[in-house]
Amino acid sequence: MGAAIRPxxxxxxxxxxxxxxxxRQSLPGGTDIAAVRAAAFNHFALAGLPHSRVxxxxxxxxxxxxxxxxPLAAPPDIxxxxxxxxxxxxxxxxxxxxxxIVNGAFAADLSDLAGLETGLTIRxxxxxxxxxxxxxxxxxxxxxxxxxxxxxxxxxxxxxxxxITVLPGATIERPIHLVFVNTGAAAAxxxxxxxxxxxxxxRATFVETHEGPDHQDYQVNTVLQLVVxxxxxxxxxKITREGGAAVHVATLLANIGARAKFNELGFTxxxxxxxxxxxxxxxxxxxxxxxxxxxxxxxxxHADTTLAVDHAAAGSxxxxxxxxxxxxxxxxxxxxxxxVRPQAQQTDAKMTTRVLLLSDNAEADGKPExxxxxxxxxxxxxxxxxxxxxxxxxxxxxxxIPEKEAEAxxxxxxxxxxxxxxxxxxxxxxxxxxTLGWLGQRG
Amino acid sequence: xxxxxxxxxxxAEIAGRKILDGLDxxxxxxxxxxxxxxxxxxxxxxxxxxAGKPGYEVTGGEVLFKGEDLLAxxxxxxxxxxxxxxxxxxxxxxxxxxxxxxxxxxxxxxxxRGEEExxxxxxxxxxxxxxxxxxIDAEMLRRPLNVGxxxxxxxxxxxxxxxxxxxxxxxxxxxxxxxxxxxxxxVANGVNQLRSKERxxxxxxxxxxxxxxxxxxxxxxxxxxxxxxxxxxxxxxxxESTGYAQYQSEAA
Numbered sequence: 001m002g003a004a005i006r007p008x009x010x011x012x013x014x015x016x017x018x019x020x021x022x023x024r025q026s027l028p029g030g031t032d033i034a035a036v037r038a039a040a041f042n043h044f045a046l047a048g049l050p051h052s053r054v055x056x057x058x059x060x061x062x063x064x065x066x067x068x069x070x071p072l073a074a075p076p077d078i079x080x081x082x083x084x085x086x087x088x089x090x091x092x093x094x095x096x097x098x099x100x101i102v103n104g105a106f107a108a109d110l111s112d113l114a115g116l117e118t119g120l121t122i123r124x125x126x127x128x129x130x131x132x133x134x135x136x137x138x139x140x141x142x143x144x145x146x147x148x149x150x151x152x153x154x155x156x157x158x159x160x161x162x163x164i165t166v167l168p169g170a171t172i173e174r175p176i177h178l179v180f181v182n183t184g185a186a187a188a189x190x191x192x193x194x195x196x197x198x199x200x201x202x203r204a205t206f207v208e209t210h211e212g213p214d215h216q217d218y219q220v221n222t223v224l225q226l227v228v229x230x231x232x233x234x235x236x237x238k239i240t241r242e243g244g245a246a247v248h249v250a251t252l253l254a255n256i257g258a259r260a261k262f263n264e265l266g267f268t269x270x271x272x273x274x275x276x277x278x279x280x281x282x283x284x285x286x287x288x289x290x291x292x293x294x295x296x297x298x299x300x301x302h303a304d305t306t307l308a309v310d311h312a313a314a315g316s317x318x319x320x321x322x323x324x325x326x327x328x329x330x331x332x333x334x335x336x337x338x339x340v341r342p343q344a345q346q347t348d349a350k351m352t353t354r355v356l357l358l359s360d361n362a363e364a365d366g367k368p369e370x371x372x373x374x375x376x377x378x379x380x381x382x383x384x385x386x387x388x389x390x391x392x393x394x395x396x397x398x399x400x401i402p403e404k405e406a407e408a409x410x411x412x413x414x415x416x417x418x419x420x421x422x423x424x425x426x427x428x429x430x431x432x433x434x435t436l437g438w439l440g441q442r443g
Numbered sequence: 444x445x446x447x448x449x450x451x452x453x454x455a456e457i458a459g460r461k462i463l464d465g466l467d468x469x470x471x472x473x474x475x476x477x478x479x480x481x482x483x484x485x486x487x488x489x490x491x492x493x494a495g496k497p498g499y500e501v502t503g504g505e506v507l508f509k510g511e512d513l514l515a516x517x518x519x520x521x522x523x524x525x526x527x528x529x530x531x532x533x534x535x536x537x538x539x540x541x542x543x544x545x546x547x548x549x550x551x552x553x554x555x556r557g558e559e560e561x562x563x564x565x566x567x568x569x570x571x572x573x574x575x576x577x578x579i580d581a582e583m584l585r586r587p588l589n590v591g592x593x594x595x596x597x598x599x600x601x602x603x604x605x606x607x608x609x610x611x612x613x614x615x616x617x618x619x620x621x622x623x624x625x626x627x628x629x630v631a632n633g634v635n636q637l638r639s640k641e642r643x644x645x646x647x648x649x650x651x652x653x654x655x656x657x658x659x660x661x662x663x664x665x666x667x668x669x670x671x672x673x674x675x676x677x678x679x680x681x682x683e684s685t686g687y688a689q690y691q692s693e694a695a
Contacts, residue, residue, distance in 0.1 A: 390497060391534060392534055392536055394494075394495075394496050394497060394518060395530070395533075395534040395536070396536075396544070396547075396548075397495075397517065397518035397519040397522070398494045398495070398496075398518050398519075398521075398522055398527075398528055398530075399519075399522055399544075399548035399551075399552075399604060399608065400519050400522035400523045400548050400549075400551045400552035400555065400608065401519055401547050401548055401551045402519045402551060402555075403517065403519065405547065405551060406519075409536075409539055409543075409544070409547060410536070410539070412538070412539075413536065413537060413538025413539045413587075414538065416538045417537070417538055420538075
């Protein structure tokens with residue numbers, strides 16, 4: 001048996017190898033971390049960038065979509081930091097605790113670190129790695145194959161991010177807002193890694209926003225490792241509104257304990273190429289996981305949400321609801337896989353995906369999968385793709401509502417079914433506003 | 444004086460099948476016309492052609508609304524000019540709250556007519572008052588439009604929209620269908636309150652029953668796509684006893 005024949009390395013792959021070779025000495029971490037990085041890069045280098053023959057990346061051929069590898073972003077200078085004041089504006093009036101990550105580096109001076117609630121700690125990932133804490137490999141467990149390319153690249157190259165812990169039993173009322181922003185002085189890559197550990201019985205809400213300028217061609221590889229303890233309640237929102245030329249690859253690794261409540265929502269309305277991959281391990285019994293996604297795509301945007309939910313314990317419930325509105329020549333991808341292991345009896349899992357196509361040239365690809373090894377479970381999935389209902393549109397127009405406004409009302413109603421499920425009123429209103437803003441740009 | 448609505452030799456088809464075949468009708472402001480006829484005569488088609496529903500192709504004739512070519516206007520413009528169709532089967536729109544819908548409709552029409560939009564408190568006040576008059580409770584206004592409403596609630600909702608939008612021409616398509624007698628009385632009462640000398644109405648119905656409550660000035664019989672007989676309100680009573688058989692055989 002010979003090794004698989006792989007095509008010649010692309011410019012981007014050669015660039016990534018070069019970047020790793022030249023920056024490995026300066027990346028944070030001692031010898032242990034350096035070894036983890038080296039192993040990860042080797043995994044990446046063997047397979048290269050994922051392409052359409054790699055099943056998990058079937059619809060998002062990164063080898064084709066990533067034309068080159070941008071150099072790692074330089075630490076932000078005063079000028080860069082001065083440009084971030086309006087980042088995360090969507091939630092600016094809600095009084096969240098802002099943690100700002102500029103051009104891939106945690107900016108303590110721009111972050112709100114005063115008066116931390118009892119049981120809450122916040123640190124920079126770079127500082128934690130510099131102390132040689134084994135954070136890049138901690139808690140990964142069996143969730144993701146070691147050669148998962150986006151994660152392997154992130155492990156090899158991650159420079160900074162945040163490390164947040166919430167002690168068992170603590171209730172953090174004030175949502176924590178991770179503001180990821182690219183100030184766009186140069187075409188660069190931002191590779192960030194964050195770790196959030198919420199202890200047993202604790203409660204917290206996390207919001208991530210990702211944004212950058214439209215005129216700058218930049219790349220983002222961001223990973224969040226999230227550990228939700230037994231009986232903890234965690235809400236996590238990820239809002240992706242990158243600039244129009246950006247390539248954004250994000251990985252969520254969530255490890256959920258027993259009797260926990262985990263609410264996840266991804267809102268994607270920016271970026272040229274977006275890949276949101278979520279690996280959710282339900283490790284404990286009696287947990288409720290509610291995983292939602294909404295993508296609003298136009299122009300030539302490509303957004304891929306790939307979700308793997310692993311039910312590894314009995315009696316847990318998961319709901320996967322994904323919706324997309326796709327206009328112009330944009331393309332929406334949803335791959336959702338629910339696995340139920342033999343011991344995970346009485347699992348109740350239901351996956352739904354609905355896509356609204358607004359143009360003849362819009363495209364939606366969907367791939368739901370159920371992999372069930374237990375015999376006493378309730379699992380199902382449903383997928384629909386359609387266009388705006390002409391009858392409904394006529395009804396609205398017959399009341400004097402112009403065509404574009406009638407369409408906007410119907411699209412808003414479609415998207416609203418995801419947004420309305422948000423319990424936090426401020427976040428719900430902000431995302432409804434973002435939806436209306438997107439509709440406003442349709443013209 | 445220009446008629447409110449003037450339909451001349453109207454011919455229309457759907458999917459290549461001719462439904463309206465030389466229909467003439469003139470409605471003046473202040474008049475209530477009933478259009479009766481057997482199933483398949485073209486009653487609903489007439490209402491949809493007037494409202495501008497896609498899929499109905501006008502192949503001949505013309506429709507003038509206050510002297511303007513109605514058929515050249517998109518549905519929203521017809522509505523803003525004052526044409527209102529009360530649907531036989533009002534549609535359910537999940538995710539759009541009734542109040543949101545009413546605000547969008549009222550303000551879109553006002554904008555198109557060059558009037559100022561209503562402020563939120565003014566709008567809510569007007570909607571509440573109108574709703575109350577029709578026995579629609581405030582909770583229903585918060586619910587998605589028509590979703591889970593009973594037949595009677597949907598028709599009351601249509602009547603409420605008509606009252607709020609204050610059209611010049613009301614076309615009521617089988618408003619009595621699916622209503623019990625109590626609901627029918629409420630809806631008819633709401634419609635009667637809108638009768639005025641500036642406003643014309645076309646009440647389309649298969650049964651005479653509705654006309655006991657909304658008493659027309661003129662009654663027409665529609666058969667095979669054209670008006671075959673016109674009379675006073677006593678014509679409706681006659682049809683009730685004789686049925687449509689003679690008109691159907693005429694058409695055949």
